[in-house]
Amino acid sequence: MVELEADAYDLSGLNIMVVDDSMFMLKLMEAMLKALGVRRVKCIDEPTDVFVQLERHNVHLLITDIMMSPIDGIELTKTIRSWGGEKVPFTPIFALSGLTDQENVMRAAQAGVHEVLAKPISPRSLYERIHRTIEHPADFIQSDTYFGPDRRVTNAGPRSAERRRTEPDDVIFF
Numbered sequence: 001m002v003e004l005e006a007d008a009y010d011l012s013g014l015n016i017m018v019v020d021d022s023m024f025m026l027k028l029m030e031a032m033l034k035a036l037g038v039r040r041v042k043c044i045d046e047p048t049d050v051f052v053q054l055e056r057h058n059v060h061l062l063i064t065d066i067m068m069s070p071i072d073g074i075e076l077t078k079t080i081r082s083w084g085g086e087k088v089p090f091t092p093i094f095a096l097s098g099l100t101d102q103e104n105v106m107r108a109a110q111a112g113v114h115e116v117l118a119k120p121i122s123p124r125s126l127y128e129r130i131h132r133t134i135e136h137p138a139d140f141i142q143s144d145t146y147f148g149p150d151r152r153v154t155n156a157g158p159r160s161a162e163r164r165r166t167e168p169d170d171v172i173f174f
Contacts, residue, residue, distance in 0.1 A: 009131060010037060015058055017042045019050055019076065020065040020096070029063060029096075032123050036130075047071040054080070054088050061130065063117075066097040066108060073097075077111040081147045089147065090140060092133050096121065112148025114138060 016038055018029045026043040033041045042057060044050055047068050053059075062080070066073035073095050083089045095108045100118040108116045115129045138149030 008127070009134060011127075011130065012037050012039045014038050014060045014130075015040045015042070016061045016063065017044065017050070017053065017057070017059045018063045019044045019047055019068070019073070021045055021047065021068045022065070025065060025096070032121075032126060035123055036127050047073075047076055050076060051079070054083075054091070058087070059091055061092050061094065061133070063094045063096060066095050066099070066104065073113075074107055074111045077108070077113050077148075081112040092138075092149075094129060109151055110146065112146070114149050 011033075016033055018026055018033070018041060020026050020029070020043075023045060026045060030041045030043055042053060042059070044053060047064075048071060050062075050064075054062075064073040064076055068076075071079075077093050077095070080091060080093065081089050092114045093112065094115045094117055095113040096117050096119055097104060097108070098119040100116060105116050114133055117126065117129060140148060141150045
């Protein structure tokens with residue numbers, strides 16, 4: 001088991017689905033999640049199988065590779081976000097990618113992912129993202145062109161008397 005801080009979450013009750021067309025990455029992610037204490041990891045190597053599995057299982061977190069075929073992680077996320085029903089569209093989604101330049105990160109964010117994780121990923125980094133998602137669940141927003149987690153993050157800097165007024169840089173868009 002990966003050594004974490006004393007106040008670490010018990011992740012054993014989570015159902016996590018990992019979608020990647022690389023068997024190596026599926027095995028690596030499964031081992032990493034199990035080392036973090038996750039007992040139920042569903043690995044899927046065919047992106048088109050995700051939709052059937054989401055209907056059958058209560059998934060708390062979906063981790064998908066961005067570069068897959070025939071459906072990439074961006075299209076998979078968009079389809080999940082537009083899904084009918086009560087739970088599936090609100091499933092937290094993490095995207096894995098070796099391409100973490102601004103353009104690819106923005107494409108993933110615009111599709112509705114919660115987090116973009118750069119490959120290679122460490123167990124600590126994965127845990128910290130899961131922890132943040134549990135600690136600070138995102139509100140979901142809907143517009144004509146987007147449904148997904150709210151990308152606006154308030155600046156949590158010092159709160160002195162002179163900083164109490166709202167400034168244009170107090171809101172950051174992901």
